[in-house]
Amino acid sequence: MRFVDEFRDPAAARALVAAIAELAGTDSYAFMEVCGGHTHTIYRHGIQHLLPESVELVHGPGCPVCVIPMGRVDDAIWLAEQPGVVLTSFGDMMRVPGGRGSLLEARARGADVRFVYSPLDALGVALDNPDRHVVFFAVGFETTAPSTAVTLLRARELGLTNFSVFCNHVTIIPPLRAILRSPDLRLSGFIGPGHVSTVVGSRPYRFVPEAHGKPVVVAGFEPLDVLAAVAMLLRQIRQGRCEVENQYGRVVREEGNPQALALMARVFELRPHFEWRGLGFIAQSALRLTDDFARFDAERRFDMPGVRVADPKACQCGEVLKGAIKPWECKVFGTACTPQTPIGTCMVSSEGACAAYYTFGRMALR
Amino acid sequence: MTVADRAGRTERADRTDRPNRRDHPDRADRADRMIPAGRTDRTTDRTGVTSRTGRVSQTGQANQTGQTKWAGRVEAEKAGRGDGTRGGNMRAEVIQERAAHGDGEADEALVLARVETFRRRRPRALGEVVTAAHGAGGSASAELIEAVFVDAFRNPALDALGDGAVLPLPSGESLAFSTDSFVVRPLRFPGGSIGDLAVHGTVNDLAMTGARPLWLSAAFVIEEGFPVDELRRVAGDMAEAARAAGVEVVTGDTKVVDTGAADGLIVTTAGVGLVPPGRQLSARRVRPGDRVLVSGTIGEHGMAVMIARGNLAIDAAIRSDTAAVNALVEELLAAAPSTRWLRDPTRGGVGTACNELARDSGLGVLLDECSVPVRPDVRGACELLGIDPLHVANEGRFLAVVPPEQAPAALAALREHPRGRSAAVIGEITEGPAGIVAMRTALGGTRIVDMLVGDPLPRIC
Numbered sequence: 001m002r003f004v005d006e007f008r009d010p011a012a013a014r015a016l017v018a019a020i021a022e023l024a025g026t027d028s029y030a031f032m033e034v035c036g037g038h039t040h041t042i043y044r045h046g047i048q049h050l051l052p053e054s055v056e057l058v059h060g061p062g063c064p065v066c067v068i069p070m071g072r073v074d075d076a077i078w079l080a081e082q083p084g085v086v087l088t089s090f091g092d093m094m095r096v097p098g099g100r101g102s103l104l105e106a107r108a109r110g111a112d113v114r115f116v117y118s119p120l121d122a123l124g125v126a127l128d129n130p131d132r133h134v135v136f137f138a139v140g141f142e143t144t145a146p147s148t149a150v151t152l153l154r155a156r157e158l159g160l161t162n163f164s165v166f167c168n169h170v171t172i173i174p175p176l177r178a179i180l181r182s183p184d185l186r187l188s189g190f191i192g193p194g195h196v197s198t199v200v201g202s203r204p205y206r207f208v209p210e211a212h213g214k215p216v217v218v219a220g221f222e223p224l225d226v227l228a229a230v231a232m233l234l235r236q237i238r239q240g241r242c243e244v245e246n247q248y249g250r251v252v253r254e255e256g257n258p259q260a261l262a263l264m265a266r267v268f269e270l271r272p273h274f275e276w277r278g279l280g281f282i283a284q285s286a287l288r289l290t291d292d293f294a295r296f297d298a299e300r301r302f303d304m305p306g307v308r309v310a311d312p313k314a315c316q317c318g319e320v321l322k323g324a325i326k327p328w329e330c331k332v333f334g335t336a337c338t339p340q341t342p343i344g345t346c347m348v349s350s351e352g353a354c355a356a357y358y359t360f361g362r363m364a365l366r
Numbered sequence: 367m368t369v370a371d372r373a374g375r376t377e378r379a380d381r382t383d384r385p386n387r388r389d390h391p392d393r394a395d396r397a398d399r400m401i402p403a404g405r406t407d408r409t410t411d412r413t414g415v416t417s418r419t420g421r422v423s424q425t426g427q428a429n430q431t432g433q434t435k436w437a438g439r440v441e442a443e444k445a446g447r448g449d450g451t452r453g454g455n456m457r458a459e460v461i462q463e464r465a466a467h468g469d470g471e472a473d474e475a476l477v478l479a480r481v482e483t484f485r486r487r488r489p490r491a492l493g494e495v496v497t498a499a500h501g502a503g504g505s506a507s508a509e510l511i512e513a514v515f516v517d518a519f520r521n522p523a524l525d526a527l528g529d530g531a532v533l534p535l536p537s538g539e540s541l542a543f544s545t546d547s548f549v550v551r552p553l554r555f556p557g558g559s560i561g562d563l564a565v566h567g568t569v570n571d572l573a574m575t576g577a578r579p580l581w582l583s584a585a586f587v588i589e590e591g592f593p594v595d596e597l598r599r600v601a602g603d604m605a606e607a608a609r610a611a612g613v614e615v616v617t618g619d620t621k622v623v624d625t626g627a628a629d630g631l632i633v634t635t636a637g638v639g640l641v642p643p644g645r646q647l648s649a650r651r652v653r654p655g656d657r658v659l660v661s662g663t664i665g666e667h668g669m670a671v672m673i674a675r676g677n678l679a680i681d682a683a684i685r686s687d688t689a690a691v692n693a694l695v696e697e698l699l700a701a702a703p704s705t706r707w708l709r710d711p712t713r714g715g716v717g718t719a720c721n722e723l724a725r726d727s728g729l730g731v732l733l734d735e736c737s738v739p740v741r742p743d744v745r746g747a748c749e750l751l752g753i754d755p756l757h758v759a760n761e762g763r764f765l766a767v768v769p770p771e772q773a774p775a776a777l778a779a780l781r782e783h784p785r786g787r788s789a790a791v792i793g794e795i796t797e798g799p800a801g802i803v804a805m806r807t808a809l810g811g812t813r814i815v816d817m818l819v820g821d822p823l824p825r826i827c
Contacts, residue, residue, distance in 0.1 A: 008808055008809055008810055010808060010810050013809045013810060014810065019397075027369075043813060044807075044813060045807045045808075045809045045813070046805075046806075046807045046809065046811020046812045046813040047811055048811075049810065049811045049812050049813075050810060050811045052749065219520055224811050247815045326474075326476065327473050328481075329477075333477065333481070333486045334477070334478075334480070334481030334484060334485075335480060335481065338484070338485075339816075346573070350752070358481075358816075359814065359816045360813040360814050361813060361814065362478055362814050
C-alpha cells in the first residue's frame with residue numbers, strides 16, 4: 001500500500017532499532033508519547049518489544065476519549081434522554097462509562113443516540129429530522145475542533161434551529177504543562193503528538209525544552225515514525241541539545257495550519273477551567289462556544305445537571321494518564337476493568353493506554 | 367450491540383436508525399430487549415455484516431467459552447477446565463521467563479497471569495432482563511446461553527464440537543445438523559445478497575463439521591409491505607446458491623409480520639448433511655507444531671457490506687467473498703486427511719476464530735502478519751477506518767489446522783481450486799502461552815490478537 005508500506009519496512013525498522021540501542025548505550029531513558037494514536041501504533045506493531053530494555057515508552061494524556069470526566073458523560077446521557085433530542089457522537093465515545101452508564105446503555109433504555117464519522121454528518125441528521133433537536137457531543141483536541149468549527153459555521157449559514165453542540169474540546173498544551181510540573185516527573189523527553197500538531201504546529205512546544213529542559217520530537221503515526229522519533233530524542237540528549245524537532249515534516253509545519261486556527265478562533269474561546277479525568281481541573285485547557293454561537297451551544301440551550309462525578313475509587317486512570325503507573329499496575333486492570341466492562345476511560349478507546357496494552361501488549365514473545 | 371463472537375455466530379441484526387421509541391417506552395423497551403439479535407445501530411454495524419438474527423443460541427461466548435453454538439458449549443466448559451491447568455503452567459513459565467529481567471517484571475507477570483485467569487472465568491449470574499450486552503458477544507452473552515439455553519436443552523448431542531451438531535448414525539456415518547438466521551442491511555451488496563448468505567452460511571457451517579451438506583430448509587419472516595419482486599430475487603439467489611453448492615431447499619415456511627417488526631426480511635435456514643465415517647474434526651485433536659491455513663484473502667465481506675451502507679464516504683470496488691466452501695473443503699480433506707479442525711471466520715473475523723481455537727485447544731496460536739492474505743483495497747479501507755482486517759467478517763473463507771507434514775499438500779490442493787488461489791499458511795500452533803493468539807508483526811515485533819470486543823468503532827483521530 002503506497003504511503004503506508006514505506007513506513008513499515010522491517011529492514012528500516014531493524015536499522016533504527018540498532019541505532020537506538022547504540023545511542024541509548026547503558027543509560028536508561030523514559031520517553032512519553034503524548035498522543036493516544038502513538039500508544040496504539042506502539043502496541044499494534046509490537047514496538048515496545050523491539051526496543052532495548054533501557055528505553056521505556058510512557059503513555060501520556062493524549063487520548064481524547066480518555067480525558068473526558070464522568071460528569072460530562074452523564075450530561076451527554078441526560079441530553080440524549082430529553083424529549084425530541086437525537087444525540088450524536090464519535091464511535092469511541094459510545095462505550096465510555098459515566099456515573100450512570102454509557103451512551104450505549106442509554107440507547108438500550110430508549111434514548112436516540114447515533115454515532116457519526118464527522119460533525120458534518122450530525123448536521124446532516126439535523127437537516128433530515130427538522131422536528132428533532134440534534135446535539136453533537138464534541139470531543140477531541142485541536143485535531144477535531146476545526147471540523148466542529150466548520151460545522152457550526154455551516155449551521156449558522158443554513159440558519160438551523162434544531163442543531164447544537166455539547167462542546168468538550170480540549171487543548172494539548174495545558175495538560176503537558178501540568179505533567180511537567182508534576183513533582184514525580186521521571187521523563188527524559190517527549191514524543192510530540194502528530195495530528196494535533198498539524199493544526200497547532202510545532203512551535204507551541206518550545207516551552208518544554210526552554211522552561212523544563214526536556215527535548216520534544218513531533219512524530220507521525222507509522223511505526224518507523226515512532227522509532228525515528230525515539231532515535232532523534234536520544235541523539236539530542238547524546239549531543240547535548242534540547243529542542244523541539246519535527247520528525248513529521250511531511251505533514252506538520254512549524255506554524256501549523258493557520259486557516260484551521262482562524263476557524264477555531266471564530267467559533268471557540270477558552271474556558272476558565274475544565275476538569276480532566278484523572279488530572280483534575282486545569283486552567284484554560286478547554287474550549288467553549290463564543291457568545292456569537294450561543295444558540296448552538298447545548299450548555300446554554302439546555303439546563304444540564306452538570307454534576308461532577310468522582311472517579312470510581314479503584315480506578316487509577318489519572319495515574320496512567322500522567323504516566324505515573326503502567327496500565328498493569330492499576331489494581332483493577334484486566335480483572336474488574338476490561339475492554340468489555342471498562343471502569344476507566346483508558347480501557348475504552350483503542351488509543352487508551354490500558355486498552356492498547358490489554359488488547360495487544362499483554363505478552364512479549366521473546 | 368454486536369457481536370463478535372465466533373465466526374458468525376452471534377449476531378445482531380443491523381438497523382441503522384433506531385426509531386424514536388419514546389412514545390411507547392414500555393413496549394419498545396421490551397421489544398428491544400427480547401430480541402437482542404434484532405437490534406442495532408451503526409455502532410454495531412461496523413463489523414460488517416450480516417446479522418443473523420436467530421442465533422440467540424450463540425449469542426455468546428466471545429471471551430469465555432469455546433463455542434458459540436449450544437452444541438459446542440458443553441465441550442467448551444471442558445476445555446475451559448483444561449485451560450485452568452494450562453493457565454497455571456503458563457503463569458509459571460512466564461514468571462520464570464520474566465524473573466530473568468528483574469523483580470518488577472515478575473510482578474507484571476503475576477498480574478498478567480491473574481488477568482488470564484479472569485479472561486477464562488465462567489460467566490456470572492444472569493440479570494433480570496435481556497439487555498443489549500447479552501447480544502454483544504461478550505461474557506454477558508455467554509451467560510445468557512449458559513443460564514437459559516444450555517440449561518434448558520442440555521443433552522449428549524450438545525457435546526458435538528463445531529458449527530453444528532454431529533449425530534452418529536448406525537451406518538457409521540454421522541448426521542450434521544445446523545441452523546442460522548440472517549438479516550443484512552442492505553439486502554443486496556456487491557458480491558451477494560441475503561439469499562446468498564442464507565444458503566452459504568448454513569452450507570459452510572455443515573462443511574466445517576466435515577459434513578457433505580445435502581438438504582436445507584428455509585423460513586422467511588417478511589414485513590408487511592415488502593416488495594414481492596425483491597422477495598422473488600432473494601428466492602432466485604437462494605436457488606442459484608443452492609445449485610452451486612450442490613444442496614436442495616426441501617422445505618420451508620413463511621410468516622408476515624407488521625411493518626417495523628422484522629427489519630424488512632429475516633431468513634432462517636437449517637441444513638443437514640452427512641459426515642463420512644472416520645472424519646473427525648475437533649480442537650482437541652490440535653497439536654503444537656500444526657499449521658494454520660486460511661483458504662483465501664480475508665475481510666472482503668465485512669468491508670463490502672460496510673461500504674455498501676454508504677455512510678463511510680469510501681469508494682472501493684470491494685466485493686463480498688460470500689460463497690459455499692464445501693467443495694473446497696472436500697479438496698482439502700482429500701489432500702490432508704489428518705486435518706484437525708475447521709472453522710469459517712464469519713463475524714468477528716479470523717482473529718476471533720483463532721482465539722476460539724486457542725481457547726478450545728488449550729494451546730497457543732502464533733500468526734505471521736506478513737503471511738495473512740489481505741487484498742490491498744481491503745487493507746486500505748481498514749487503515750482508513752482504524753479497523754483490524756483480522757476482525758472483519760468473511761462469508762466464503764475457512765481456517766484449517768493441519769499437521770505440519772500435510773501442510774504443503776493441503777496448501778497446494780487449496781490453491782488449485784479457483785476459490786482457493788490466495789490460500790496461505792498464516793501461522794502455527796504453539797505449546798504456549800495457552801489460550802493466547804499472538805502475532806509476529808511485519809515490523810518484527812509481537813503483539814496479541816484478541817477477540818473482537820464489542821464493535822470495531824472508528825477512532826476519532
